[in-house]
Amino acid sequence: MGKKARQQRGRVLAALDELRTRIGFVMGAARNARADAEFELATLELERAIVTEGCDRARCDPSLAPRPGDPVSTAVWQRLDQVRVAFGQEWADGPARLRSLVAASAPGAAGQPPGRWLGRVGTNKGLTAPGLWRIGACTVGTADDAEEFDVAVPLLDESHLSITSAPGTRHAVDALVESLLMRVLSTFEPGAVRVHLWDIGQLTAVLPNFYALSRTSAVTVHDPTRLADLLDEFSGHIRRIHADALQGGHPSLRAMREAKGTRIEPWRIAVLYGNGEELEPEQRRDLKRIASGALDAGISLIVVDVPTVLGGSVETIRLRDEHTAVCSMTGGDLVVDLDPPLPGAQVSAASGAIARALVAKQGGPRGFTDLVPAELGRERSTDELRTPVGFDEGDPVEVVIGDATPHALIGGPSGSGKTNFLYALLGGLAARYSPDELALYLLDFKEGVSFAGLAPGRKDESWLPHARLIGVNVNTDREFGLALLRFLADELRRRSAAAKEHEVTTLAELREADPNGTWPRIVAVIDEFQYLFAGRDTVTALATSLLEDIARRGRSQGIHLILASQDVAGIEAFWGKPAVFEQCTLRIAMPKARRVLTETNRAAVTAPRWHAVVNHDSGVAHGNRVAHIPDASSPGVFARLQRSLWERYASGHGSPRLFDGAVAPVLSDSVAYAELAKGGQPRALVGQAIAVSDIAFGVELPRAPGRNLAVLGAAQRPAMSILDSAARSLARQFHEGEVEFVACCLVDSCAPAVARLTDQLQREGHKAELLPCDELGERLAAVQAAMSEDGARRIVLLYGVDAALPTLERKEPGKQSGLDVLRAVLKQGPSHGVHVFGWWRSVARLKDTLGFGGTEDIGALAALDVQGSDLGPFCAGQVVHWSPRPGRALFFDRTTHSSPEVMIPYAVAEEES
Numbered sequence: 001m002g003k004k005a006r007q008q009r010g011r012v013l014a015a016l017d018e019l020r021t022r023i024g025f026v027m028g029a030a031r032n033a034r035a036d037a038e039f040e041l042a043t044l045e046l047e048r049a050i051v052t053e054g055c056d057r058a059r060c061d062p063s064l065a066p067r068p069g070d071p072v073s074t075a076v077w078q079r080l081d082q083v084r085v086a087f088g089q090e091w092a093d094g095p096a097r098l099r100s101l102v103a104a105s106a107p108g109a110a111g112q113p114p115g116r117w118l119g120r121v122g123t124n125k126g127l128t129a130p131g132l133w134r135i136g137a138c139t140v141g142t143a144d145d146a147e148e149f150d151v152a153v154p155l156l157d158e159s160h161l162s163i164t165s166a167p168g169t170r171h172a173v174d175a176l177v178e179s180l181l182m183r184v185l186s187t188f189e190p191g192a193v194r195v196h197l198w199d200i201g202q203l204t205a206v207l208p209n210f211y212a213l214s215r216t217s218a219v220t221v222h223d224p225t226r227l228a229d230l231l232d233e234f235s236g237h238i239r240r241i242h243a244d245a246l247q248g249g250h251p252s253l254r255a256m257r258e259a260k261g262t263r264i265e266p267w268r269i270a271v272l273y274g275n276g277e278e279l280e281p282e283q284r285r286d287l288k289r290i291a292s293g294a295l296d297a298g299i300s301l302i303v304v305d306v307p308t309v310l311g312g313s314v315e316t317i318r319l320r321d322e323h324t325a326v327c328s329m330t331g332g333d334l335v336v337d338l339d340p341p342l343p344g345a346q347v348s349a350a351s352g353a354i355a356r357a358l359v360a361k362q363g364g365p366r367g368f369t370d371l372v373p374a375e376l377g378r379e380r381s382t383d384e385l386r387t388p389v390g391f392d393e394g395d396p397v398e399v400v401i402g403d404a405t406p407h408a409l410i411g412g413p414s415g416s417g418k419t420n421f422l423y424a425l426l427g428g429l430a431a432r433y434s435p436d437e438l439a440l441y442l443l444d445f446k447e448g449v450s451f452a453g454l455a456p457g458r459k460d461e462s463w464l465p466h467a468r469l470i471g472v473n474v475n476t477d478r479e480f481g482l483a484l485l486r487f488l489a490d491e492l493r494r495r496s497a498a499a500k501e502h503e504v505t506t507l508a509e510l511r512e513a514d515p516n517g518t519w520p521r522i523v524a525v526i527d528e529f530q531y532l533f534a535g536r537d538t539v540t541a542l543a544t545s546l547l548e549d550i551a552r553r554g555r556s557q558g559i560h561l562i563l564a565s566q567d568v569a570g571i572e573a574f575w576g577k578p579a580v581f582e583q584c585t586l587r588i589a590m591p592k593a594r595r596v597l598t599e600t601n602r603a604a605v606t607a608p609r610w611h612a613v614v615n616h617d618s619g620v621a622h623g624n625r626v627a628h629i630p631d632a633s634s635p636g637v638f639a640r641l642q643r644s645l646w647e648r649y650a651s652g653h654g655s656p657r658l659f660d661g662a663v664a665p666v667l668s669d670s671v672a673y674a675e676l677a678k679g680g681q682p683r684a685l686v687g688q689a690i691a692v693s694d695i696a697f698g699v700e701l702p703r704a705p706g707r708n709l710a711v712l713g714a715a716q717r718p719a720m721s722i723l724d725s726a727a728r729s730l731a732r733q734f735h736e737g738e739v740e741f742v743a744c745c746l747v748d749s750c751a752p753a754v755a756r757l758t759d760q761l762q763r764e765g766h767k768a769e770l771l772p773c774d775e776l777g778e779r780l781a782a783v784q785a786a787m788s789e790d791g792a793r794r795i796v797l798l799y800g801v802d803a804a805l806p807t808l809e810r811k812e813p814g815k816q817s818g819l820d821v822l823r824a825v826l827k828q829g830p831s832h833g834v835h836v837f838g839w840w841r842s843v844a845r846l847k848d849t850l851g852f853g854g855t856e857d858i859g860a861l862a863a864l865d866v867q868g869s870d871l872g873p874f875c876a877g878q879v880v881h882w883s884p885r886p887g888r889a890l891f892f893d894r895t896t897h898s899s900p901e902v903m904i905p906y907a908v909a910e911e912e913s
Contacts, residue, residue, distance in 0.1 A: 098149035105131040106152045109186040114179075114342055117186050119350045121357045126192035126263040129156040133183055135176060135317070135327070136338040151327060151336045156184070156193075156267050157254045159313040160291055160301040172322040173304055175341030177271055178207055180302070182347060184269065190218065190358035194266050198222040198230055199273035206273070209347040212355040217392075217626070220606055227272075227279070229602035231286045234270065234299060236601065236621025238290065241265060241297040243622065252296035268299045274306035284308045368632045370396075371424060372641060376648060377434040381521040381558070382508050385438065387428030389421065390612060390627030397614050397627035399425060401523065403506070405586040405616050406555030410564040411604075412590025412612075418564055419450045421588065421612055422525060423632035425562075426454075426464075427641050429523070435465045435653045439520045441692075443471040443484055445528035454642065455658040463656060464642050465649035469692055473662035474531075476885055478539045479690040479902050480659060481532045485546035487692040488524055488559055492550060495519070495557040507558035521558040529563045537881055551583040568595050582618075589613040597621075657694055664887060664907040667725045672696035676732045682793075684709065684837070685729035686722050686862055687889060687903035697891045697903045699726070699860040706859035706894065707830035710846055710874070711839040713864025718889060719839045720753050721905040722862050723797055726837055727757060730795060736765035739793040742779060744771040747800035753908065754799055776804055777818030784821050787832040796825065798838035802845035822849065826857040843870045862903070863890040875900055 102111055109117035110130035132152035139148045153161060161180075165173045184193055194217060197206040206221050213219040222230050241253050244264075250256035257264050272287075279287065291301055292311030301310065316328045317336075327334045371388050379386070384402025391397060401408065412418040429438055442451040452472045454464040474480045499505060502513035511519050526532070532543045551561060563584065589596040589604035590612050597604060597619035604613050607626055617623030632638055667673050671694040672685055682701040686709070689695040699709050709726065711719045727741060741761050745754040754770065761768035771779050776798075783794060798804075801822075808818030816824075826836055840846040843866060850857060861874045868882030868890070875892045880900055882890045892900040 102132060102134065102150040102152050106134055106150075109183045110134065111150060111152055114182075114346075118182065118342060118346050119353060120186060121190065121354055122186050122188045122192075124188045124192070126188050126266070127257060127261065129267070130187065131158060133180055134339065135180065136325070136336040138334050138336055151334060153315045153317070153327070154313075155180070155269075155300050155302075157252075157295060157298065157300075159315050160294070160303070160310050162306070162310060162314050162316045163302065163304045164316070164318045165305055166319045166321060169319045169322050171341075172319060172338065174207060176317070176325075176338060177302060177304065178209060178347060179339055179342050181207070181210070181269065181271070182342060182350065184267075185213070185218065185354055186350065188267075190354055190361050192263060192266050193218070194268050195219045196222060196230060196268065196270040198224065198227060198271070199275075200224050200227070200277055201273065201275045207271075209344050210351050212348065212352040213358075215608075216355050216358050217608070217611075217628070218354065218358055220608070222606055226602070226605060227283055228286075229605050230270070231283065231290060232600050232602050232621060233606065233624075234268075234290050234294065235286065236603075236624065237268070238293050238297040238299065240622035240624075242293065245296075253298040254296070265298055269302060270299065271302045271304070272306055273304045276305045276307060278307060368424065368427065368630045368637050368641075370630065371428045371632075372431045376431055376644065377437075379432040379437070381433050381437040382511055385429055385433065385521055385523070385560070387425065387432055389424045389428060389614065390629040392625060392627050397625045399428075399586065399588075399614060400616060401521075401560050401586065403555055407551055407561040407580075407584045408563070408586040408588060409568070409581065409584035409596055410562065410588040410590070411566070411568060411593035411596030412564075413566050413592055416590035416592060417610055417612070417629060418566075418590050419527075420610075420631065420633040421590065421629050422450070422527065422562075422564065423638050424629050426525070427632055427638055430464060430466045430645055431641060433466075433521075435520070435649050436518065437520050438466050439522045440464070440467045441469045441484060441488075441522065441524040442467060443469070443474065443481060443524070443526045445475050445481065445526070445531040450527060451525075452658070452660065453639070454656070456655050460639065460643075462639075462643050462646035463650070465645055465653040467656040469659070470656050471659040471661075473660050475528070475661070477661045477690055477888075477902070478532055478534065478543070480661070481526060481529070482539050482543050482546070483691045484524065484526070485543055485550065488522070488550050488554070489546050491522065492553060492557055492559055495559075496553075499557065506556050510557075519558065521560065523560045523562060525562040525564065527564045528566065530565050530568065548579045551580045555583070567593075585616065585618045587613075587615040587619040589615070589619075597624075657692070659690075664721075665904055667728060667906040670694060670696055670906075672698070673729060673732070676729060678733055678735055680733065682730055682733050684726035685906075686726050686860075687891060687905045690902055690904065697893075697901070698729070699893060700895065701730075701830075701835055703831055703833050705827070705830055706857055708826055708836045708858055709838070709860045709862065710858045711837075711862045711864070712841075712843060712846060712871075712874075713866050713884070713889075714841045715864040716747070716750065717908065718864050718887065718905040720750055720799070721908045722889065723799065723837055723839060724753070724757055724908055725906040727761065727795065727797060731761055731764055731766050734766065734793070737767070739766060739795065741766060741768040741795050741797060742771065742783065743769065743797040743799070744773065744776045744779075744804075745799040746773050746776075746803035750799050754797075773804065774807070777808055777821065780818060780821045780825055781816070783829075783834060784825055787825075787829055787834045791832055793833045794829075794835075796829075796834065796836045796838075798836065801838045801840050801849060802842060805845065805848060819849070823851055823854060823857075826850070826854070830859075842866075847873075859895060860893040861891070861900075862905075863892075863900075866890075868900075871900070 107130060109122065110132065111134040131154060133155050134150055134152045136151050137148050138151050155161060163173060163176065181195055197219065199206045202224065210219050214221055245251065245253055245256045250259060253265060287308060288311045294301060295312055303310065317325050319325045323338055325336050325338055327336045384400055386398055386400045388396035389399050410418060410421065426440065442454065444450045450472065451470045454467050455470045456463045469484070471480055495510070498514065499510045502510060504510050504513050507519060507521065533540045550559060554560060587596050591604060591607040591609055593604040597613065597615060598621070601619055601621040601624070603621065603624045603626065607613055611626055611628050614625045614627055615623040665688045667685065670688065673696070683698040684701060685696045685698045687697050689697050701707050711722050713719060730739065743754055743758055745751045758768045758770040783796065805819065808822060811817035825834060829835065840849065855873045858874055861871070863871055863882065865884040868880035871880045871882065872878060876894060878899065882900065887904065889903050889905055890900045891903040
């Protein structure tokens, strides 16, 4: 072997010796580490055996017994003796210390036995909450020296709670949840905590002992099919609370409460029973997201058998059987003996006591008088209108109408309390603002008289002085809603012109620039406003245009709309035209209302009866305030306030104009009839216009061609009414002897009414003649002969002209037929002061009477049960949209109308009496 090879071999052997040495060190260290581990393991096993099962078991277990000569076993038992002594010293006062800790963190109803608090109403005002809430007890130690300490869990502001049941333990779970909730509700004064119950497996009877509380805002039972609604409600609440807290520089609701020294919001506890069913992926995500931010917003979740992981701090309880559970806490697991269920009857009684206290705290419930200020009419409407409409836990909830929230949209199905809310709103406003500050225009389209009591009546002469217009029973008179919008548009133009003259832009600036002017804020309430857009016709088109314009520009001039409806989903006129709804930033949703709030805001679904969701943020969930609305519409409630306001303001403000679509107007009561005077241009009143003011339609009777009136249709009563009111109104304008009435009735059933009219005209001193049917032709000939000679005023009243045509058409040799004479009187008479007011029962008969080209001789037309398509020749050739309806007529006067208008015939004389 060469020198180099020997050197190489020596280096290899040295390296191997070094490797053997290192391996020996490693193996020795491993043996020592194993021995230490075995020693520690044995020590831990012995400690566990002593602590959990006692020393006897440790000594009897062969695997744990000491082995002679074994240093490890000897050392372990030496350590065991040390542990026993230390444990004994610690345990001597351990249970007492635990009990003291729970007592300090769970005072009163939070930790005491139920006999000390169950049935009593809590007094904690809600500034702070107990840190722990008792659920049971834990027993440790041997049978001879067993010790018990209380077990309590964190909840409000601290943690959520997850409960998992075992088979057959649903009753125990309910008892646990009921006991926890009862402790919480009995700790605080009523209203400081709100409980939400949701059970996917039950439609009703979720914790039935809380039934009394479920009729108040303290407990709400949610629809098991609408978990998304509850989650949306909580999401909106969390966003709103966080926005308020962060705006004030506070990280949480608790911090804001501590800083301000007052309870800002009630705590909310949501109990969710999942029954082990899988939630939708979106619901799981929403629930986890809510749990992460809920505690800072004062919301605690108690989830039962909900298979999902919550965010945030969570304590878990796993039931083993009906009496015990494993409670997993920060320090480890505890086997808990659950407290026995609370007696059901006592829980029900306690719930009733808390419910009564809550109702009493809110005012029993708070009444309508609580909406009324101590002094009437002290507020100014320069900048806005503001009034409480209800109460949330006794605190007033206000509605503000002004530049930021110019218009309101109110929704609620029939019976949801919409009318009551309107009365609460109107009463609150009228009590705070004088009629010089607030003007009300009230219109109710449904078949009812919601606002009729605000006008003077037979039983009560008082009225609401703020009301300028009251319209009821107008469900078939869409034209009246259009008339109101036209009036508001005219008022908007008037105010805009005044603002321009004073070089200002808003109502507040106008009132400052013109302090002597009368510029009240106008509030127009249109209940069931969707009737305005019920048809695809001219009324809908005009109403849509006007409403959009008023909604856009009304805010600056103090003109505000309150639009109420049972359901706005079917208003096709606004599809693709959101201008009106975007301006209605104030949203009021009654229970079960649809499409009033935003699509994701489901607060109205869970709102209890006699409550309303008041939202000033265009329906977004974080703007919700749920208010209890007091009774404002029962008999006598609003009337007392109205009487006080009437006594205070009636002398300076006249009664409102009352339009009742179900009642025929009376000629003698109309303003137009009262204003008729002798000596002027005669005007025959034929019916009432559907307008904001008390306006009558009339036929001017100058000595000019065509000044005749034709009443068309088979409806006898309104036809009689039109001719009757025309004759009586004309008689009022002439002195005795200045006018002659010639009447002929060709319909037997009308004869008594025509005779009464003739007698009345005679009693008033006018010459009035009732012709027999067979003398009509001769009398018409005499009228024709006299009209060119004496020029006297004559009114020819013909009832059922078409019945006379066969007689009038007969022609004697050398003479004109009676029909030719009638045509001559129609054509030439008006220029000589002779006017024909006739009733034809069909359009064809009128055309036969007039002959070719004779339509120009009928200057005014009142159509009853006649289709609009037949009226074009008598309405300047235009297309007429008219479908007959009871108690209404279509009126057109060539000299004053650009298109026909709907009118209401006056009641006939016998109806008036």
